[in-house]
Amino acid sequence: MTHTKFQPRITTAHIMEAAERLRDYRAGKQSLDARLADETNWWHSRYGKEGKAEAGKSTSAWLFNSIAHKHADLCDNYPVCRVLPREPGDEDEAAMLSSILPVITQRCHFEKIYSDNAWSKLKHGLAGYGIFWNPALENGFGDVDIKRVDTANLFWAPGVTDIQESPHLYLVSLEDTQTLLSRYPALAEEKAWQRMSGAVPDMGGSYLGGMEGASDKIAVVDWYYKITTLNGRTLLHYVKFVGETLLYASENDPDYADRGWYDHGQYPFVLDVFYPREGTPEGYGLISVGRNAQGYIDELDGRLLEYANWASRVRYWAKRSLGVNEQDFLDLNRHIIEVEGDIDEEKLRQITLSPMDSALSELRQMKIEELKETTGTKDVSLGGTSGGVTAAAAITALQEAGEKGSRDCLAGTYRAFVDMMCQVIELIRQFYDSARTFRITGEDGGYTYLTYSNRGITDRENGHSGDGETSYYRPIFDVDVRAEKQSPHSRAERNALMLSLYESGMLDEGREAVALRVLEGMEFEGVSALRATLRAAGGAEG
Numbered sequence: 436m437t438h439t440k441f442q443p444r445i446t447t448a449h450i451m452e453a454a455e456r457l458r459d460y461r462a463g464k465q466s467l468d469a470r471l472a473d474e475t476n477w478w479h480s481r482y483g484k485e486g487k488a489e490a491g492k493s494t495s496a497w498l499f500n501s502i503a504h505k506h507a508d509l510c511d512n513y514p515v516c517r518v519l520p521r522e523p524g525d526e527d528e529a530a531m532l533s534s535i536l537p538v539i540t541q542r543c544h545f546e547k548i549y550s551d552n553a554w555s556k557l558k559h560g561l562a563g564y565g566i567f568w569n570p571a572l573e574n575g576f577g578d579v580d581i582k583r584v585d586t587a588n589l590f591w592a593p594g595v596t597d598i599q600e601s602p603h604l605y606l607v608s609l610e611d612t613q614t615l616l617s618r619y620p621a622l623a624e625e626k627a628w629q630r631m632s633g634a635v636p637d638m639g640g641s642y643l644g645g646m647e648g649a650s651d652k653i654a655v656v657d658w659y660y661k662i663t664t665l666n667g668r669t670l671l672h673y674v675k676f677v678g679e680t681l682l683y684a685s686e687n688d689p690d691y692a693d694r695g696w697y698d699h700g701q702y703p704f705v706l707d708v709f710y711p712r713e714g715t716p717e718g719y720g721l722i723s724v725g726r727n728a729q730g731y732i733d734e735l736d737g738r739l740l741e742y743a744n745w746a747s748r749v750r751y752w753a754k755r756s757l758g759v760n761e762q763d764f765l766d767l768n769r770h771i772i773e774v775e776g777d778i779d780e781e782k783l784r785q786i787t788l789s790p791m792d793s794a795l796s797e798l799r800q801m802k803i804e805e806l807k808e809t810t811g812t813k814d815v816s817l818g819g820t821s822g823g824v825t826a827a828a829a830i831t832a833l834q835e836a837g838e839k840g841s842r843d844c845l846a847g848t849y850r851a852f853v854d855m856m857c858q859v860i861e862l863i864r865q866f867y868d869s870a871r872t873f874r875i876t877g878e879d880g881g882y883t884y885l886t887y888s889n890r891g892i893t894d895r896e897n898g899h900s901g902d903g904e905t906s907y908y909r910p911i912f913d914v915d916v917r918a919e920k921q922s923p924h925s926r927a928e929r930n931a932l933m934l935s936l937y938e939s940g941m942l943d944e945g946r947e948a949v950a951l952r953v954l955e956g957m958e959f960e961g962v963s964a965l966r967a968t969l970r971a972a973g974g975a976e977g
Contacts (some may be wrong), residue, residue, distance in 0.1 A: 438504050444692070445684035450676045453658050455513050457605050463593030471559055471587055474722045493736035497803055498729040501810035502557045502721050508841040509553040512918035513546065514852045518860070525910040528891045529945070532912065534875045535887055536856060537718050543581040551583055552707060556848070560720035561586050562711040564851065565606075566858040567703050568866050572913060576871065581855065584704060591716065598716050604659045604702045609652040617680050634960070653677055669694035671702065672870050699861035707851040709844060721810050728806040735799040742791050752784045811840030827971075849916040856914045929959050947973025 446815040461468075482495050489914030518532040540546075552562035563584035572578040588608060591601040598604060616623045625769035675682040685691040697703060708718035753759075785870040876882045895907040934943055941950045947969045954966055 443684070443687040445681060445686050446673055447679055447681065448579055450674075450679055450681055450726075453603070453674065453676070454656070455678075456603060457590060457607075457656065457658075460590040460592060460603070462607060467561075467715075468587055470723075471561075474559055474720075474726075477726065478722065479508060488641050493740055495729070495733055495735045495736055497732055497806050498721065498725045498810070501806065501812040502554075504812050505557050505721070505841060506550075506842065509557075509848060510546050510550055513549065514849055514916050516852065516856050516917045517917070518856075519913045520911065521911045521916055524761075525892075525912070527789055529912055530911060531885060531887055532860060532892075534722045534861075535873045535886055537857050538861060538873045538875065539579050539859060540581065542578065545581055548581060548583045553848075555586075556707050556709050556718075556720065558719050558722050560712075561717035562707040563589055564705045564707070564855055565654070565707065566855055566862070567650070568697070570860050573871075577866060577871070579859050581859070586706070589704065594714075594715060596716060598704060598706060599630075599810065601702075603659060605858065606659075606705070608655055608702075612651055612653050615653050615655065615677075618789060622677060622680055622682065655682075659696075661700065661702075670698040671697050671700045697862065698865045699858060701858060703858065705851050705854045705858070707848055709847065713899050725806050725810050728802050728809065732799060732802045732806065733800065735795065738793075739799065742788075743880075746791075747906040749785065754782045757782050782859075844916070852916050853914045856916075860892075860912060860914075864889050908919055932959060942969075944972070 443595045482496070482499055516533070516536060518529040518536065520526050520529040544629045548564070552564065556562040564588040565582045567580045567582065568577060570577040572580060575639045584606065588606060589598075590605040590607070592603065595601045650899070654677070658676065660672055660674075662670045662672060664670060670693075672685045672691075674684045674686075681687075681973050682962065685696040706716055708716070709720045710724070737924040740744050756776075757778070759778070762771045763769055867887070870886050870888040870957035873887060874882050875885050892910045892912075894909045897906040940946065941953060950969050951966060951973075954962055954969070
């Protein structure tokens with residue numbers, strides 16, 4: 436495509452203004468960054484490789500166990516989605532999107548990204564995802580790329596409650612110097628990377644990775660901002676720069692200047708928050724909630740261990756005129772020890788300690804129970820029971836009640852997943868101009884091939900025009916998320932349900948219509964296939 440008389444809109448002055456705004460945004464986020472850094476250092480000093488920051492002090496893992504248990508809950512309920520149409524004519528497109536979205540997430544290794552972000556969400560209360568179009572994927576064919584985003588390097592306007600409300604958004608990353616110079620020769624010519632190498636800490640930096648090896652890295656800023664057009668449409672634009680050097684600007688690109696970087700007009704980032712902090716996009720996690728109780732548990736553990744150490748040592752009071760050779764006395768292999776004079780309790784007496792007050796151990800147990808209660812990891816949710824509860828139904832009921840906190844945490848993660856999948860669908864709508872093939876795995880383990888392009892979901896003429904103007908129709912979809920249950924317990928539960936349906940006679944020949952009415956109100960894996968089988972057998976509708 437040939438473009439003429441196009442004037443760049445983003446200049447060095449705009450870059451300098453954006454860099455100054457970034458410093459303001461970062462200053463407004465210092466409290467969050469400081470908390471994240473403090474919590475990370477605390478966690479690593481206790482459970483990291485070094486693990487000896489406080490030598491000689493007790494370090495128990497009650498809080499670690501709470502976080503690990505909830506992480507297992509999140510991974511055990513890995514999300515999968517179904518795309519639902521809003522118009523009857525879009526059902527086929529929705530079914531194809533439902534089939535290809537899991538393939539796209541699998542190509543992005545989303546399961547690992549999800550697991551890593553689950554740790555961040557639980558520990559710090561905040562995890563970030565990035566949903567981008569990467570033209571280098573699939574041998575230059577391009578595809579959706581979902582990445583984990585370090586929220587310490589993401590900056591938004593102070594005072595907003597949702598990052599989508601921020602007028603500008605910045606992501607700062609450290610990139611290898613030589614790789615960046617090879618991609619952007621203009622950067623090497625201007626020597627901007629030399630000026631920036633010493634200023635990397637001033638431009639951000641991960642609280643997790645530190646600044647080791649920063650001399651070989653360049654701080655690169657991805658700047659996103661929104662513009663509202665005269666017709667009320669919101670355009671998202673994108674700029675990449677280093678220091679005062681512009682590397683790319685979508686407003687300077689004729690293909691995107693009047694269209695925007697992504698057609699959906701949203702920042703390509705989604706935050707998953709645990710316990711929200713009112714008035715901000717931030718959140719706090721289980722370290723903030725349980726750190727204090729964990730500290731008291733460790734302190735009490737230290738006191739108990741110190742007492743046990745003293746109580747387990749046999750020590751004596753001895754007068755100077757005892758008349759016993761100390762080395763002989765301490766040598767347990769000597770059967771006869773020579774003494775001078777008489778030995779009695781006046782000269783040699785064992786040191787005894789008073790019994791430890793039981794209140795100390797009781798207080799420790801109370802703090803452990805407090806930590807379990809506040810982090811939502813009581814014994815019943817971990818599979819244990821108390822109070823003589825032995826009936827399977829009663830245990831299941833207690834476990835369901837104990838999992839309320841986990842379900843609430845999952846609800847927030849699923850909302851974030853819906854936002855991500857909605858953005859993925861919009862990227863498919865924008866960039867899937869050419870047909871591509873997907874291998875779709877069925878419930879029986881077999882697979883089929885599906886060829887798909889965006890032809891069925893792009894804007895098209897509605898067929899109805901008013902005032903002489905042609906109107907357009909854009910298919911809109913909703914995303915429904917459910918858990919991909921992988922635990923043996925959930926599989927056994929589904930198997931028991933099917934057996935119960937069979938034993939009740941619900942699946943008998945001639946009762947297909949009744950079974951279908953019952954199954955319409957049920958949701959479990961394989962229910963769609965069962966409904967289809969019953970319809971085919973009975974010729975019933977529904």
